[in-house]
Structure formats: structure tokens, C-alpha cells
Amino acid sequence: MSDDRASGARGESGAPHETTEDLLERVAAGDRDAFERLYDRIAGAVLGVARRVVVDPAQAEEVAQEALVEVWQSAHRFDRDRGRASAWVLTVAHRRAVDRVRSAQATSERETRLARLNHAPAYDQVSEAVEARLEREQVHQALRSLTELQRESVRLAYYGGLTHREVAEHLGVPLGTVKARLRDGMIRLRDALGVA
Amino acid sequence: MDQSLHELSAAYALHALSAEEAAAFEAHLPECPACAAETADLRAVTARLGSAVAVDLPPAMKASVLARIDALTAAQVPEPDTPSGGPIVALRSRRLTLGARLTAAAAAVLLVAVGLLGVQLSRTADERDRLRASSDLVTRVLTAEDARRLAGAVAGGGRGAVVTSRDVGASVFVGSELTRPADGRVFQLWLIDASGTATSAGVFLPDRAGAVSRPLPADLGGAAAVGLSVEPEGGSSAPTTTPVLALPLS
Numbered sequence: 001m002s003d004d005r006a007s008g009a010r011g012e013s014g015a016p017h018e019t020t021e022d023l024l025e026r027v028a029a030g031d032r033d034a035f036e037r038l039y040d041r042i043a044g045a046v047l048g049v050a051r052r053v054v055v056d057p058a059q060a061e062e063v064a065q066e067a068l069v070e071v072w073q074s075a076h077r078f079d080r081d082r083g084r085a086s087a088w089v090l091t092v093a094h095r096r097a098v099d100r101v102r103s104a105q106a107t108s109e110r111e112t113r114l115a116r117l118n119h120a121p122a123y124d125q126v127s128e129a130v131e132a133r134l135e136r137e138q139v140h141q142a143l144r145s146l147t148e149l150q151r152e153s154v155r156l157a158y159y160g161g162l163t164h165r166e167v168a169e170h171l172g173v174p175l176g177t178v179k180a181r182l183r184d185g186m187i188r189l190r191d192a193l194g195v196a
Numbered sequence: 197m198d199q200s201l202h203e204l205s206a207a208y209a210l211h212a213l214s215a216e217e218a219a220a221f222e223a224h225l226p227e228c229p230a231c232a233a234e235t236a237d238l239r240a241v242t243a244r245l246g247s248a249v250a251v252d253l254p255p256a257m258k259a260s261v262l263a264r265i266d267a268l269t270a271a272q273v274p275e276p277d278t279p280s281g282g283p284i285v286a287l288r289s290r291r292l293t294l295g296a297r298l299t300a301a302a303a304a305v306l307l308v309a310v311g312l313l314g315v316q317l318s319r320t321a322d323e324r325d326r327l328r329a330s331s332d333l334v335t336r337v338l339t340a341e342d343a344r345r346l347a348g349a350v351a352g353g354g355r356g357a358v359v360t361s362r363d364v365g366a367s368v369f370v371g372s373e374l375t376r377p378a379d380g381r382v383f384q385l386w387l388i389d390a391s392g393t394a395t396s397a398g399v400f401l402p403d404r405a406g407a408v409s410r411p412l413p414a415d416l417g418g419a420a421a422v423g424l425s426v427e428p429e430g431g432s433s434a435p436t437t438t439p440v441l442a443l444p445l446s
Contacts, residue, residue, distance in 0.1 A: 035265065039258055047257070048249035061254065065261050072265045083236045087243035094246060098211045115338055115359075115370045115409055127250045139248035157212040158245050164212045172349075179203050186206040186238045195240040 020085035028075035035072055042086060043068060044127050046093040053097035053161040063100050067093040098161045114160055114170070142192035150185030153178050205231055209238035333411050337361045337368040350374060350424065351440040354406055358422050358443050367412040369422065374402040377426045384427040385412065386435060387419035388442070394423060399431040421445055 020041060026034030046067055050060040070092050078088050126136065143151055149171070156167045168178040189195075201224045207213050208221045225232050337343060340361030347357035354374035360367040369385055377383060385397035395417060402408045412422065424441040 030269075032262075032265070036258075036262070039261065043257070043261075044250040044253050045247045047253060048251040049246040051251060052249050061257060065257065065264065068261045069264045069268070073268065084240055084243065086247065087236075087239045090243045090246040091239055094242065095211050115357075115372070115407075127252050132247075132250045135244070135250070136248045139244050142244075154210070154245075157207070157210040158242060159249070162212065163214055164207045165214070167212065179207060182210065182212065183203060183206040186209065186241055187234075189241045189244075190237050193241060193244050195237060195244060 020089075021080045024071075024075050024078050024085040024088065025080070027072060028078060038071070038089075039068065042089050044132070045086075045090060048126070049090060049093045050097045052159045053094065054100055059100065060097075063097050064093065067096045070096070094158070101161045114156075114162075138193065142189050145192050146185050146188055147181075149173070149177075150181045150188065153181045154185045154189070157182060202228065202231055205234045206238050209235055209242055333364070333366055333368070336364045337366050337411070338370070338409070340364050346443045346445065348441055348443050351438075352426075354402075356424055356441045356443070358412065358445070360416075366414055367416055369397075369408070369410055369412055369424075371402055371408040371424075372406060374406040374408065376402060376406065380429050381426050382429055382431065383408075384425055384431045384435070385410075386423035386425065386439070387413065387417050388421040388423050389418065390420045394435055395419075396431055396433070397422070399427065416445065419445060 018037070020038065023034050023038040023041070027038055043064070047061065047064040050063040050067070051057065054060040054063050067089075071089055074092070078085060126132070143154070146154070152171060153164075153167050156162045156170060157164065160167075162170065164178050164182060165175055167182075168175040171178070201221055204213060204217065204221045208218060211218075213221060221231075225235065337359055340363050342363050343359050343361045345357050345359045347355055350356050350371065352375050354372055356369065356371045356374070358367055358369055371383075374383070382399040382401055384399045386394040387397050388394045397412050398410065400408050400410055416422070421442050421444045423435065423439040423443075425435040425437050425439045427436060
């Protein structure tokens with residue numbers, strides 16, 4: 001779904017019906033050209049995720065590069081029966097970003113990141129490509145369908161890189177509540193986005 | 197099925213579990229097809245959250261990533277003539293059939309480059325130093341090792357916090373998801389002393405996302421609390437409305 005749209009946006013590269021799953025499997029077989037096409041398709045999201053979570057632009061780019069190198073090295077672990085290629089790649093990117101901010105995390109750094117969670121930093125040029133705008137609008141609309149607590153919990157966890165315990169602390173609500181809101185919020189997003 | 201583990205699918209998909217919790221959930225996954233299916237779905241949701249923040253790429257980044265994978269490929273030892281290699285050997289041999297075979301010299305250069313990148317990986321502390329050295333007072337306070345934070349909910353929506361660093365010798369007010377006041381109205385910050393007298397600490401309007409971060413007067417003027425109220429444009433000499441936030445400083 002998102003993959004089909006993404007491939008449509010990059011019609012100039014690769015075969016028209018090459019799915020991201022096809023690309024990732026070719027990368028697993030060591031196909032460097034396929035890796036370049038995969039990069040063109042998804043690196044903007046990889047860097048976007050890293051920037052959201054890590055905030056510092058130089059560190060974010062480093063995390064994004066590491067994630068893409070990991071995709072090259074670990075693509076053979078991708079199994080199309082277990083999920084989409086875009087989810088696999090962005091999971092690698094998000095995990096690396098989260099690892100980076102948790103590894104040497106002074107509380108003060110976390111405050112900076114959270115303080116900026118609602119800013120659109122000057123360097124954070126969101127992609128103005130038509131497909132990217134559509135995707136952004138759909139996701140924002142789906143997020144708006146959540147309750148405030150669901151939305152804040154999901155946002156702090158995904159874009160803020162917080163653990164559910166930290167989300168609970170930040171929002172001043174019990175951990176059990178955050179666990180429940182993360183789950184019902186994500187399930188509502190799944191339904192709103194038609195993911196499955 | 198362990199109900200408490202089952203509840204963790206979303207937090208797991210969002211990387212919001214501690215390492216121990218994530219390990220427990222992963223151990224549970226093979227035994228629980230329901231959790232495995234739900235986790236896969238929710239991972240797909242996180243991918244959409246990620247796609248929604250896609251950015252335009254710096255032009256040099258692609259060459260840099262390709263150089264790194266080429267260096268990795270070149271660094272792999274070509275296997276001798278093995279009759280029919282196992283899976284690992286097979287993978288390597290496929291990698292070595294790439295169009296991008298490098299000369300030994302180019303590979304050496306790239307390995308040096310990878311080495312330099314390796315140095316960069318561990319520069320979090322340097323990065324912090326760089327941020328500290330920046331002239332941006334707000335950034336310096338927010339990144340200070342000794343930063344202390346007092347936060348509260350703002351009546352009408354959003355949250356406000358006062359972050360103070362003794363090292364930097366300054367305090368900053370940070371607001372998020374604030375509801376923009378009606379036309380002709382602004383937010384005004386107040387330093388409130390022990391007797392309840394309020395002194396203006398400036399007016400502001402949050403950005404479109406409802407966010408603001410701005411320095412407060414040095415040493416907070418010995419204030420007992422920081423307050424926030426909605427005032428007519430230009431501000432007032434004393435609060436004219438009930439404060440939407442009051443943060444006691446002790």
C-alpha cells in the first residue's frame with residue numbers, strides 16, 4: 001500500500017512494478033543497483049525518523065547512514081511472509097535512533113529532544129514530493145482520530161523515543177494506563193490507515 | 197497466554213520497552229501467534245508514522261552510504277575455491293559479484309573513511325560540548341548536565357515547564373501544545389514573589405504547533421513561582437486574568 005505509492009513516486013528508477021519487497025530481496029542477494037533503488041525509495045523516511053528521534057542533525061544523519069548500511073548487511077533476514085519491507089527497514093532505522101538516544105542519555109538531552117518534539121526545526125525540511133505530502137496528510141488525519149492521551153503516548157514513544165515508563169512519567173499517568181493507551185491507540189491507527 | 201505480555205505488543209513495536217521487557221516479549225512471540233500477528237500489524241503502523249516524516253535527503257548522503265557498503269564488500273575475504281559453499285559462503289560470493297569491485301587502493305581509502313566514521317560514532321559527548329558552546333542560551337540551558345525541570349499542565353491545553361541550569365546561570369520557559377490565544381491576546385510570563393506580587397517576564401505567542409521556548413530573567417529575580425496568563429496584546433503590568441499555569445519554584 002504505502003509501498004505501491006512510494007514506488008509510483010519514483011517512477012524514474014527501476015521497473016514500474018518492482019515492489020519494495022522485491023528490492024529488499026535483491027539487496028539480500030547482494031544486488032548493489034537494487035540497493036540504490038531501495039535508497040531512493042526509502043532513505044528520506046529513514047533520515048526523517050532519525051531526525052525526529054535524535055534531533056541533532058549531524059547525529060541523525062550518522063544514525064540514518066548506519067541504519068542503511070545495516071539494511072545492506074542484514075537484508076537476508078527479511079521475510080516477506082512476516083511483514084512489509086518498508087516496515088522492516090524503518091524498524092531498523094527507528095531502533096538505531098532509539099538506541100542512540102538511550103545509550104548516552106543525560107536527562108537534559110532528553111528534555112531538549114522533548115522540547116523540540118513540537119517544533120519543526122529549521123533543518124527539518126519535510127519532503128514536498130506529492131506522495132510524501134499525501135502520506136503525511138493521511139497519517140496526520142489518522143492521528144487526529146485518536147484521543148489526546150492515545151496520541152500523546154504514541155507520539156512520545158515513536159517520535160520522542162521514550163520508553164513506556166518514561167511516557168507515563170512525562171504525562172503523569174500510571175504505567176498501566178500508558179500501556180493500554182499505546183495499544184488501543186496503535187490499533188485505532190492500524191484501522192484508520194487500513195494497515196494489515 | 198500471558199495477558200501482561202500480550203499487552204506489550206504496541207510498546208514492543210514502538211521500541212518503548214526496556215531491554216529486559218523486550219527480551220521477555222520476544223521469548224513469548226513464538227508461542228503466541230496472536231501477539232506475533234498483532235506485532236507485525238503494529239510494526240506496519242510505525243512504518244507509516246515514519247513515512248509521514250520523510251525529509252529531502254542531503255545530496256552527499258547517498259555517495260557516503262554507498263562508499264560504506266562498498267568498503268564492507270571489499271573488506272570481505274574472497275573465499276578460496278570451495279566446492280559448494282554453505283549459506284554464509286554463498287552470501288559472500290554473491291556480494292563479491294557486485295559491479296562495484298574496488299581496487300586495493302580504493303578499498304584502503306574507503307577503509308580509512310570507515311575508520312573515521314567509527315570515530316564519529318562515539319562523539320556524543322563532543323556533540324554535547326558543541327551544543328554547549330553554542331551561543332543559543334536556550335539550547336545551553338536545555339542541554340546542561342545539571343538542568344532541572346518543573347512542569348505542569350496549562351489550563352486551556354498543553355504543558356509548560358521551567359528548566360533551570362545553575363551551571364549556565366539561566367532558566368528557560370518551554371511550552372508545548374499550547375492553545376493559541378484569541379486574536380489580540382498573548383501569553384504573558386510572570387515571576388511571582390513570596391508576597392504574591394507578579395513581575396512581567398515577557399509576552400509571547402506559541403508557534404503553529406503550540407510550542408515555545410524562551411529565556412527567563414537571570415536568577416529568576418528570587419521568584420517563588422513562575423506564572424503564565426493570557427493578556428491583551430502588548431502585555432499587562434499585572435495579571436488581569438486567572439493564570440493558566442503557576443509553577444512553584446521550590
